[in-house]
Amino acid sequence: MTKTAVNNQEKHAAKKVALYGVLIALAFVFSYVEALLPFSFAVPGMKVGLANLVVVAALYLLGVRTAFGVSVIRILLVGFTFGNLSTMMFSLSGGLLSFAVMAACKNKALFHVEGVSMAGGIAHNIGQLLVAAAVVESAALFYYVPVLLVSGLITGGLIGLVAGQLIKRIRIYVPR
Numbered sequence: 645m646t647k648t649a650v651n652n653q654e655k656h657a658a659k660k661v662a663l664y665g666v667l668i669a670l671a672f673v674f675s676y677v678e679a680l681l682p683f684s685f686a687v688p689g690m691k692v693g694l695a696n697l698v699v700v701a702a703l704y705l706l707g708v709r710t711a712f713g714v715s716v717i718r719i720l721l722v723g724f725t726f727g728n729l730s731t732m733m734f735s736l737s738g739g740l741l742s743f744a745v746m747a748a749c750k751n752k753a754l755f756h757v758e759g760v761s762m763a764g765g766i767a768h769n770i771g772q773l774l775v776a777a778a779v780v781e782s783a784a785l786f787y788y789v790p791v792l793l794v795s796g797l798i799t800g801g802l803i804g805l806v807a808g809q810l811i812k813r814i815r816i817y818v819p820r
Contacts (some may be wrong), residue, residue, distance in 0.1 A: 741771030758804030765800025
């Protein structure tokens with residue numbers, strides 16, 4: 645390999661690392677901003693999922709591996725910075741199930757971006773509900789399921805709409 649080819653590979657690798665860092669930082673900031681917003685939904689602790697905007701965009705623009713890394717690193721950073729072991733456990737359970745469902749839906753081409761995000765929103769809520777039911781050792785929490793389904797559809801749909809527009813507009817700037 646020539647020296648020029650090696651330099652080009654190094655530049656490309658550096659750009660990718662910088663992009664991953666920016667995505668993680670952006671998701672981290674969105675998580676922080678969302679924690680500051682005084683929303684009170686039907687279920688305590690429920691959020692819109694602004695950081696998932698970055699994960700959905702990464703899933704479509706950079707692939708499953710990168711999006712998974714952004715998602716997990718963001719959850720861990722937010723958990724260590726603003727939460728505790730309990731909040732990390734809930735965030736990881738919802739985030740991992742959500743990511744798995746979104747990746748599967750995208751790979752099977754079942755839905756457009758909005759539908760993938762909606763499926764992820766529902767899965768996130770269900771993942772957290774399963775952990776909560778296990779922690780309190782009560783199935784009574786499952787009466788929240790209808791509310792969680794509706795909220796996952798609404799918030800996932802909103803995040804999916806914004807992500808779809810974002811993907812269209814920045815696709816040309818993403819290194820391959």
